[in-house]
Amino acid sequence: MLEVLLALAIIALLASVLVGGSASLLAGSKAVTPAEVFWKTVQECRKSALKSGTDVRLVFDAKEKKFVASDASGRDSATREYSIPASGDDLTFTFLSLQKGASMMLIGGVAVETQTLPAVTFYSDGTCTPFRAQIYRRGEATVLSIDPWTCAAVLKPDDPNAPSL
Numbered sequence: 001m002l003e004v005l006l007a008l009a010i011i012a013l014l015a016s017v018l019v020g021g022s023a024s025l026l027a028g029s030k031a032v033t034p035a036e037v038f039w040k041t042v043q044e045c046r047k048s049a050l051k052s053g054t055d056v057r058l059v060f061d062a063k064e065k066k067f068v069a070s071d072a073s074g075r076d077s078a079t080r081e082y083s084i085p086a087s088g089d090d091l092t093f094t095f096l097s098l099q100k101g102a103s104m105m106l107i108g109g110v111a112v113e114t115q116t117l118p119a120v121t122f123y124s125d126g127t128c129t130p131f132r133a134q135i136y137r138r139g140e141a142t143v144l145s146i147d148p149w150t151c152a153a154v155l156k157p158d159d160p161n162a163p164s165l
Helices: 002-027 032-050
Strands: 056-061 066-072 081-082 092-097 104-107 112-115 120-122 130-138 140-148
Touching: 032 056, 032 066, 032 081, 032 120, 032 130, 032 140, 056 092
Parallel strands: none
Antiparallel strands: 056 066, 056 120, 066 081, 092 130, 104 112, 130 140
């Protein structure tokens, strides 16, 4: 009888841990940001280009608020779409050129690139078009720097003048 009660107590303990853990997972789900969708899209495009051995072209559909990836050569008609969830109508996403002589202007105290790219390409060797991405949302511009050799975020060096903790 004692063994049965002990087994029931262990089962009840495990059940309470599982129910409590799943409730916190459901409550802790946060909204996906446009930057997170962008980085996931970049990873998928690079992976697709490496696996297929063909170039992948990425564009942003401003009307539908989604990224559209397709075969750059036009041989494969399959496209993949990556939607940005419920971002509102004020979201603007732009691919910025890294070419020398690209121009910027100051709008409302924010430096905005004026030379844009209609699309970027991820090549079959794992590299991509040199570009930066600009997300303009709720009056704020965020610029994401992409390393063209790895198609990953550019790492910023530590500030040598920052105080050590």
